[in-house]
Amino acid sequence: MKTLPLFPLPVVLFPGTLLPLQIFELRYRRMVKECLARQEPLVILQARHPSTPDIDFYTTGTTGSILDWQPLPNQMIGIELQGEQRVRVAAIKKESDGLLLGEVEYLCSADPVDLAPQSIRLSEIIAHLAEHPLLSFSPARVSAETADAFSYQLAAMLPFSGADKQRLLELDDPVARLESIYTLLKEY
CATH class of the missing domain: 2.30.130.40 (LON domain-like)
Incomplete structure (x- = not known):
């Protein structure tokens, strides 16, 4: 420590x-x-x-x-x-x-996750962001090197509540974080 x-x-x-x-x-x-x-x-x-x-x-x-x-x-x-x-x-x-x-x-994150197996889901998330009426989002703003980096960048730029952002930060698994982001986006 x-x-x-x-x-x-x-x-x-x-x-x-x-x-x-x-x-x-x-x-x-x-x-x-x-x-x-x-x-x-x-x-x-x-x-x-x-x-x-x-x-x-x-x-x-x-x-x-x-x-x-x-x-x-x-x-x-x-x-x-x-x-x-x-x-x-x-x-x-x-x-x-x-x-x-x-x-x-x-706190250690989960092992780096290759985004290739999640590409269909990530494409859905990116399309939802690009079309969302309350956001001015450009897919070029997000680097998709790893699921961790991608999920943190999305969580930072989206207008979620402080409590939602805290819950996203506390998730260890980047795929679970991306799923939570996707679920939150459906509410907007």
Whole structure:
């Protein structure tokens, strides 16, 4: 287990996806500076309620490495995170400035799944996305290298609820994740 800073937000970060953020709180500005200096990731955890992110959040999240940063007006810092790996947080400690640190366990995904056997189902999903009236979706936005990468990219870009996105993140099996996405899409 490794100790990493925790950043509860009302958002889910999926492995392989990008998340731009504007950091303004002192504790999180310190976190960014320390992550950059140590070249270590931080953990994004979805807050269950935006009004109480520090005390009510899911314990499964994703590590994120800072790809880029820039100073912004009013002492804010703009960062771009790259989602890396799913983790589960165990022991949590609160520092004097309110920054949360957690012991994280890295969660392994299932073995890479070749998409060829799932190609008919994936074609249906892609066609549904391209034709969906509420989405502006281009199939070129999705890389179909593996079922894991494909499912995370879809889950990140689709307008599902935070609870649905969290359930998708917590699924270990990428084919089950794709089936869940397909089921959710039928509801829209």
